[in-house]
Amino acid sequence: MESLEQIKARTEAAVPDAKIDILPNSSPSQQPSLLIDNEHALAVAHFLRDDPALRLDFCSNVTGVDWLDRVVKKTVKVKTVVDGIEKEVDQTTEEKIPGYLEAVYHLYSMAQKHGPVIIRMRTADRAAGARLPSFTAIWRSAEFQEREIFDLYGIRFDGHPDLRRILMWDEFEDHPMRKDYVQPDDFEWEPTPHDEVLARAKQHYTPRPELDGAEKITTQQ
Amino acid sequence: MSQIDEKLRTELQRQGVWVTSMQDLYNWGRKNSIWPLQFGLACCAIEMIATAASRYDIARFGGEVFRPSPRQADLMIVAGTVTKKMAPQIVRLYNQMADPKYVIAMGACAISGGPFKQGYNVLKGIDRYIPVDVFIPGCPPRPEALLHAFMELQRKIDGQKLTGTDKAEFLKPEQPSEFPVPKFGEHDLEPPANRDVFQPPKLERV
Numbered sequence: 001m002e003s004l005e006q007i008k009a010r011t012e013a014a015v016p017d018a019k020i021d022i023l024p025n026s027s028p029s030q031q032p033s034l035l036i037d038n039e040h041a042l043a044v045a046h047f048l049r050d051d052p053a054l055r056l057d058f059c060s061n062v063t064g065v066d067w068l069d070r071v072v073k074k075t076v077k078v079k080t081v082v083d084g085i086e087k088e089v090d091q092t093t094e095e096k097i098p099g100y101l102e103a104v105y106h107l108y109s110m111a112q113k114h115g116p117v118i119i120r121m122r123t124a125d126r127a128a129g130a131r132l133p134s135f136t137a138i139w140r141s142a143e144f145q146e147r148e149i150f151d152l153y154g155i156r157f158d159g160h161p162d163l164r165r166i167l168m169w170d171e172f173e174d175h176p177m178r179k180d181y182v183q184p185d186d187f188e189w190e191p192t193p194h195d196e197v198l199a200r201a202k203q204h205y206t207p208r209p210e211l212d213g214a215e216k217i218t219t220q221q
Numbered sequence: 222m223s224q225i226d227e228k229l230r231t232e233l234q235r236q237g238v239w240v241t242s243m244q245d246l247y248n249w250g251r252k253n254s255i256w257p258l259q260f261g262l263a264c265c266a267i268e269m270i271a272t273a274a275s276r277y278d279i280a281r282f283g284g285e286v287f288r289p290s291p292r293q294a295d296l297m298i299v300a301g302t303v304t305k306k307m308a309p310q311i312v313r314l315y316n317q318m319a320d321p322k323y324v325i326a327m328g329a330c331a332i333s334g335g336p337f338k339q340g341y342n343v344l345k346g347i348d349r350y351i352p353v354d355v356f357i358p359g360c361p362p363r364p365e366a367l368l369h370a371f372m373e374l375q376r377k378i379d380g381q382k383l384t385g386t387d388k389a390e391f392l393k394p395e396q397p398s399e400f401p402v403p404k405f406g407e408h409d410l411e412p413p414a415n416r417d418v419f420q421p422p423k424l425e426r427v
Binding site: 168197 | 306
C-alpha cells in the first residue's frame with residue numbers, strides 16, 4: 001500500500017480544495033491517521049473507496065473520541081535584554097484549545113488486501129455544532145456504529161438513514177461515553193471501595209467526626 | 222396437618238401402608254417439577270445450558286422442561302447481566318408468570334451488577350425490582366452451583382406451609398405477585414429500585 005503521504009497527495013489532487021492533515025501517532029501502534037475536513041469528507045471518502053489503487057471497500061470499525069477543552073502550555077526561550085545584558089529567559093504561553101468530538105474510521109481493502117487507512121473527522125464543538133457527515137451511504141457497515149457514536153458521544157450524522165439510539169433507551173438524554181458524563185448517584189454499598197468509588201462512598205457514610213476528624217466525611221441526607 | 226406419630230408412620234410403612242399429608246404430597250409434586258423460564262442474558266446462560274444438558278442434567282431434579290412462555294413457567298433463572306434497558310422486560314416477564322413463582326439470581330451480575338456494577342447501563346442486581354429466592358455468587362457459577370441453588374429452592378418449596386398463619390407467601394391474597402415495571406427515565410430507570418422489595422444494606426462502620 002502507498003504511504004499515507006502519497007494517499008494524502010493523490011486525494012488532494014483528486015478532490016480539489018480538500019484539506020487533509022496527517023496526524024502522527026507516537027504510541028506503540030504507530031498508526032498515523034488522516035484528518036479530513038467535513039465539507040469535502042464525502043468526496044474524499046468516495047475517492048478512497050473507488051480509487052483503483054486503494055479500493056478501501058471495507059469499513060471495519062467506527063468509533064468516537066471526546067476531547068475536552070484543554071490548555072496547552074508552551075515554554076519558549078526568548079532572548080531579551082535585561083540591564084544591557086542579553087539573557088535567555090523562559091517565556092510560557094498558554095494556548096486554549098476548545099473541546100471537540102472526533103469520529104474515527106478504520107478502512108481496509110478486501111480487493112487489494114491492504115489496510116488499515118485511518119481517517120478522522122472533527123466536530124466544531126461539543127454542543128450544538130457536534131455534527132458530521134455520515135458515511136453510511138459509502139460504507140454500509142458504518143450505519144450501526146454511527147448510531148452507537150450518536151448514542152454514546154452525541155455526534156449527529158447528517159445524511160444517516162436511521163439515526164436513533166442503539167444501546168441506551170430512546171428516552172435517555174445523556175451521552176455516557178463523554179468525559180464529563182455524570183452518573184446517577186445510586187450508590188449503595190461497596191465491600192472494598194477505593195479511589196473514585198471510595199470518594200462516592202464517603203458521600204453516603206454516616207459522619208463520625210470524633211473518629212475521622214480531619215477526614216471531613218459529608219453526608220447527602 | 223401431619224400430626225401423625227413418626228413411629229406409627231414407620232410401622233405402617235413397614236406394613237405397606239404409606240401415610241402422608243396433603244401438604245407433603247402437594248409440595249413433593251411441586252418441588253420435583255419446577256419448570257424454568259427459557260431465557261438467558263449473558264455468559265451465565267451458557268452455564269445454565271450446560272446444567273440442562275446431558276453432563277449435569279437438571280432433569281434429575283425435575284427441572285428440564287424449559288418453557289418459552291412465562292405463563293407456563295414456575296422458575297425464573299436470571300442468568301447474566303441485567304442491563305437497565307432490559308430490566309423492565311425482566312420485571313414484565315416475572316409479572317406474567319403464574320403463582321407460585323420463584324426466582325434464582327445466577328451470578329455476580331444478576332445479584333449485584335458484578336464487574337459492571339459501576340457501569341452506566343447495568344442494573345445493580347435484579348433484587349432491586351423483584352423478590353429473589355436464591356442468590357448464586359460466581360462469575361459465572363459452575364453448573365454444580367446452579368444445581369445446588371435448585372436443590373435449595375426445592376428445600377424451600379418443601380418447607381412451605383399451605384395453611385395457618387405462617388403459610389406460604391403466594392397463598393396470602395394480600396401479598397403482591399406483580400411488581401411495578403420501572404420506566405425509562407431521562408438519566409436512569411425510574412424508580413432506581415422498588416423500595417417495597419429492596420432495602421439497601423445500611424452503611425455502618427465500627
